[in-house]
Amino acid sequence: MEFNILTVHNRYLIRGGEDESVDSQIRLLTQKGHKITLLEYFNTDIEKIGKIRTAARTIWSSKAYREVEEILSGGKYNILDCQNTFPLFSPSIYYVASKHKIPVIQTLRNYRLLCPNALFFREGKVCEDCLGKSVQWPGIKHRCYRESFLGSTTLAVTNYVHNSLGSWKKKVDLFITLTEFARKKYIEAGFPEDRIVVKPNFVYPDPGVGSGSGNYALFVGRLTEEKGIRTLINAWKQIGTELPLKIVGEGPLSDFVRKAAEIYHGIEYLGKKDINEVYKIMGDAKVLVFPSEWYETFGRVAIEAFAKGTPVIASNIGAVAEVVRDGVTGLHFQPGDSNDLAEKVKLFLSNPLRISEMRRAARKEYEEKYTADRNYEMLMEIYDRATSLAKASYKNRR
Numbered sequence: 392m393e394f395n396i397l398t399v400h401n402r403y404l405i406r407g408g409e410d411e412s413v414d415s416q417i418r419l420l421t422q423k424g425h426k427i428t429l430l431e432y433f434n435t436d437i438e439k440i441g442k443i444r445t446a447a448r449t450i451w452s453s454k455a456y457r458e459v460e461e462i463l464s465g466g467k468y469n470i471l472d473c474q475n476t477f478p479l480f481s482p483s484i485y486y487v488a489s490k491h492k493i494p495v496i497q498t499l500r501n502y503r504l505l506c507p508n509a510l511f512f513r514e515g516k517v518c519e520d521c522l523g524k525s526v527q528w529p530g531i532k533h534r535c536y537r538e539s540f541l542g543s544t545t546l547a548v549t550n551y552v553h554n555s556l557g558s559w560k561k562k563v564d565l566f567i568t569l570t571e572f573a574r575k576k577y578i579e580a581g582f583p584e585d586r587i588v589v590k591p592n593f594v595y596p597d598p599g600v601g602s603g604s605g606n607y608a609l610f611v612g613r614l615t616e617e618k619g620i621r622t623l624i625n626a627w628k629q630i631g632t633e634l635p636l637k638i639v640g641e642g643p644l645s646d647f648v649r650k651a652a653e654i655y656h657g658i659e660y661l662g663k664k665d666i667n668e669v670y671k672i673m674g675d676a677k678v679l680v681f682p683s684e685w686y687e688t689f690g691r692v693a694i695e696a697f698a699k700g701t702p703v704i705a706s707n708i709g710a711v712a713e714v715v716r717d718g719v720t721g722l723h724f725q726p727g728d729s730n731d732l733a734e735k736v737k738l739f740l741s742n743p744l745r746i747s748e749m750r751r752a753a754r755k756e757y758e759e760k761y762t763a764d765r766n767y768e769m770l771m772e773i774y775d776r777a778t779s780l781a782k783a784s785y786k787n788r789r
Contacts, residue, residue, distance in 0.1 A: 394774055395426040395467050399459070399484060400474040404434045405641065407613060408691035409500045411666070412592045413474045416770070419595055419763050428468075430458060432479040445478055446545040450552055452481035459487045466491075470774055473497045473563075478545075482553045485562035494781035496773065497559070498567040499587075501688055504559065505580045507546040508535040512617045512685035516727075517708075523580050526551050564777040564784070569689035570710035576686070586780070588773055591714075592691050594698040595763035601674015601699040603750055607635040607659075608736065609676040609701075611669055611692045614642035619682030619706060624651045624658065625729035626682075630736055631657040636680070637672060639664050674699040677746065678739060681705035681715070684726045690714050697757040702749035704735055720753045 400413050417427050432455075437445050448454065462468070471488040473480075473496065488495045501509040506521050507530030513520075520529035527547040529535075536542040553559060559566075559582065566587045568574040578584045614620050624647075627636045635657045638648055645662075652660040664672070673679065679696040686709035693703045693714050705715040707723035717723040724735040739746065759765075 392771075392775065393425055394420075394470050396420065396470040396472050397428050397430065397459070397462055397468050398472045398474065399430045399455075399476065399480055401432045401477060401479050402434060403475075405613070408592070408689070409475055412500070412691060415593065415595045415763075416766075419593075419767055420770075423767060428462060430462065434478075436479070440479075442541060446541060449478040449481055449545050450549045451483050452479060453483070455480045456483040456487055459484045460490075463487055463491045463493060468493055469778065471495045475500065477503055481549070482558040482562070485558055489562050492781065494564045494774075494777040495562060496565050496567060496777050497563045499573060499577060499688070500569065502573075502576065502686065503546070504550060505576065506530065506535070507543045507550075508537075510617055510685045511576075515616060515684075517685065521547075522576070525554060564780045565773060567773065570713050572686070572710040572713050573688045588776075590766065590769045590773060591761060592689055592694060593761045593763055593766035594695050594757065595766075597762065598670040598674070598695070598698050600754055601671075601676075601701060603675065603677060603701060603746075605672075605675035605677065607637050607676055608678050608680050608704075609637050609639065609673060610680050610682070611639045611673065611695075612681075614638075614640050614644040614648055616644070617683065617685040618642075619684045619726065620644045620648060622684065622727055622729045622732060623680060623682045624648070624655075626732040626736065627658050628655055629729070629733040631655070633657070634677065634736060634740060635659065637661055637676070639669060639672065670695070670699060673701055676701050678721070678736070679703045680732070680736075681711055682724075682726075682732060683708065683711060685709065687711045694757060694761045697753040697761065700750045700754040702739070702746065702753050704732070704739060716752075716756070720749060720756050 421427055471493050485495050502511055503509040507527055511519055521527035531543050531547050534540050534543050536546050567590050569591050571589055574587050574589055577587055612618050637659050639661045641663045648660050652658045673696055679701050681693055681703050683706050688710050690711035696703050703715045703721035705711045706726035708726040715721045722735045724731040
């Protein structure tokens with residue numbers, strides 16, 4: 392079946408894995424002959440909109456409602472594919488699709504509907520204080536969204552209002568999580584188990600296998616506390632030049648990383664790189680290090696490494712522990728434990744034959760689970776199922 396899809400996505404200030412995943416899906420669907428209309432908002436507009444108006448739009452965006460209404464009223468669309476709707480779209484757009492009897496699919500790329508800061512991470516450790524609460528008071532109390540009372544309150548109110556209205560349970564036909572771990576968290580919070588499906592990210596086009604000939608480890612990602620940057624740096628104080636570390640990315644801890652690279656031999660900060668440069672560096676790396684300390688909903692950079700045939704040493708926490716198979720496509724270490732990370736890096740280096748085996752296993756993992764063709768099959772099954780569910784739902788309402 393050929394689908395005519397309206398995709399909505401709110402882009403972040405700094406491009407990350409979510410933006411890349413959305414663009415990859417649009418390219419894939421277009422190549423397969425489906426018609427895609429992308430309606431996107433940008434967080435760069437928030438400053439001119441103002442905090443109060445942005446807060447109001449987060450709870451219920453009349454602007455998004457009107458724009459989606461204008462697009463869908465033509466009657467040619469048969470899927471509303473919602474990616475990131477925070478903060479400028481809001482769940483108001485579900486109601487437009489419902490009015491036009493168009494199936495709604497919401498991809499859950501973070502924990503925004505369960506936790507005001509979307510991370511389940513506070514004060515340097517995992518926090519589930521708001522999980523399952525109708526009113527997310529702890530998030531307000533601790534100002535979990537960017538240390539802002541207004542921002543945290545807005546998110547908590549948004550979640551309360553739309554839980555009360557049944558916006559997610561009644562207006563969304565299918566939810567997509569990227570891993571079983573994330574799916575279980577949403578089920579634990581009360582989301583309908585039978586309407587949450589798992590579809591991972593994918594890497595498209597295939598970047599090809601790298602050589603692995605560079606004698607270095609690599610980190611790629613946002614330089615933030617929850618990504619485990621301090622743990623990474625502390626581990627490399629022990630490893631040093633035994634396996635030099637290259638760091639690619641930017642974020643709040645950029646200065647911290649830059650100073651560490653100036654002080655410690657064996658650490659090199661490369662700053663931001665475009666995706667093609669990243670793939671080249673990744674393919675030559677001996678190993679990718681993924682030291683996150685929060686419940687990653689996926690870990691796109693890990694499967695990018697797999698596509699290049701590069702093993703991954705990852706924290707044994709959240710979805711990334713599900714993506715990286717310990718002893719097969721990489722190794723696990725205890726999150727936040729720089730000593731354990733250093734030990735696992737040294738263990739990895741101690742067996743060159745095992746490194747070769749892990750490289751082959753990593754590439755095989757990509758070919759079996761994370762290619763565009765495999766993902767396309769899964770996405771078509773999801774669209775078909777959402778269409779059937781929507782038809783049954785509207786028939787029952789008569």
